[in-house]
Amino acid sequence: xxxxxxxxxxxxxxxxxxxxxxxxxxxxxxxxxxxxxxxxxxxxxxxxxxxxxxxxxxxxxxxxxxxxxxxxxxxxxxxxxxxxxxxxxxxx
Amino acid sequence: xxxxxxxxxxxxxxxxxxxxxxxxxxxxxxxxxxxxxxxxxxxxxxxxxxxxxxxxxxxxxxxxxxxxxxxxxxxxxxxxxxxxxxxxxxxxxxxxxxxxxxxxxxxxxxxxxxxxxxxxxxxxxxxxxxxxxxxxxxxxxxxxxxxxxxxxxxxxxxxxxxxxxxxxxxxxxxxxxxxxxxxxxxxxxxxxxxxxxxxxxxxxxxxxxxxxxxxxxxxxxxxxxxxxxxxxxxxxxxxxxxxxxxxxxxxxxxxxxxxx
Numbered sequence: 001x002x003x004x005x006x007x008x009x010x011x012x013x014x015x016x017x018x019x020x021x022x023x024x025x026x027x028x029x030x031x032x033x034x035x036x037x038x039x040x041x042x043x044x045x046x047x048x049x050x051x052x053x054x055x056x057x058x059x060x061x062x063x064x065x066x067x068x069x070x071x072x073x074x075x076x077x078x079x080x081x082x083x084x085x086x087x088x089x090x091x092x
Numbered sequence: 093x094x095x096x097x098x099x100x101x102x103x104x105x106x107x108x109x110x111x112x113x114x115x116x117x118x119x120x121x122x123x124x125x126x127x128x129x130x131x132x133x134x135x136x137x138x139x140x141x142x143x144x145x146x147x148x149x150x151x152x153x154x155x156x157x158x159x160x161x162x163x164x165x166x167x168x169x170x171x172x173x174x175x176x177x178x179x180x181x182x183x184x185x186x187x188x189x190x191x192x193x194x195x196x197x198x199x200x201x202x203x204x205x206x207x208x209x210x211x212x213x214x215x216x217x218x219x220x221x222x223x224x225x226x227x228x229x230x231x232x233x234x235x236x237x238x239x240x241x242x243x244x245x246x247x248x249x250x251x252x253x254x255x256x257x258x259x260x261x262x263x264x265x266x267x268x269x270x271x272x273x274x275x276x277x278x279x280x281x282x283x284x285x286x287x288x289x290x291x292x293x294x295x296x297x298x299x300x301x302x303x304x305x306x307x308x309x310x311x312x313x314x315x316x317x318x319x320x321x322x323x324x325x326x327x328x329x330x331x332x333x334x335x336x337x338x339x340x341x342x343x344x345x346x347x348x349x350x351x352x
Binding site for chain 1: 134245247254350
């Protein structure tokens with residue numbers, strides 16, 4: 001099963017459960033306070049998923065390591081390498 | 093049938109420790125190059141340093157795709173300096189893409205493990221001994237360098253680049269659940285037969301190629317270990333990330349999403 005199909009299955013199952021409950025299909029009549037919560041639930045879920053995504057990406061951007069040391073170490077080693085290679089007769 | 097199984101298993105258990113011992117393992121580094129005249133001697137020097145300091149058996153296969161800047165000339169000089177048992181030149185006439193460069197390089201590689209990395213100094217050879225340690229620790233089929241975990245990171249990226257990178261990585265993780273944190277990186281160690289199998293299966297190009305390798309690896313139930321690496325963006329030459337790359341990345345991602 002491809003990832004796309006997995007997603008479609010998941011969405012179809014959640015969507016039809018939601019539709020069945022809100023529309024009162026199959027003779028399921030939920031008390032009205034429940035239905036009032038249930039009706040806008042997909043919108044809430046979408047918004048919170050969006051917030052989660054933005055929050056996660058934002059946090060990861062903010063904590064992305066800047067490898068200053070690695071860059072400095074590399075620069076030093078480049079000098080060393082150039083000197084050593086020139087000594088061994090490399091024409092750059 | 094049963095007697096066959098019985099007679100085979102003791103033989104195997106006797107043989108395996110030998111194959112796994114450090115003395116017999118050989119690591120072939122594949123370096124595809126195109127206009128890397130400046131960087132090639134430096135990366136080779138760093139590789140030799142890293143391998144000889146840790147006493148690892150190695151060879152470096154340079155696959156130059158007809159660079160007009162004289163990369164091949166520098167490679168020939170390096171072959172003379174370090175010896176043709178350590179530096180193998182396997183050039184091709186023109187630019188033919190990364191996947192075929194790996195296939196070409198592997199045909200000439202004598203190691204039982206293959207290391208692929210960029211020749212532009214963004215991947216530092218000092219991590220290779222860590223890759224090897226990690227591979228032995230978990231007997232992994234693949235060890236992938238990761239910029240996104242532990243002490244991993246980048247140097248030389250502005251905020252925009254970081255946002256795109258983290259954003260693309262987040263979406264990829266959600267859609268593909270690949271079981272590895274850095275899909276677009278190309279600093280990895282493979283068992284030779286695993287890399288051969290994966291390249292046969294992969295069809296994409298560029299960034300997506302590296303991503304597809306990991307996705308296919310998961311499909312084929314290969315195990316993946318990860319080592320945090322620091323990625324120092326190109327010191328010499330230009331780094332490329334334009335609108336085109338982003339569009340082709342998204343296309344590739346959606347293709348993998350729909351087909352794997």
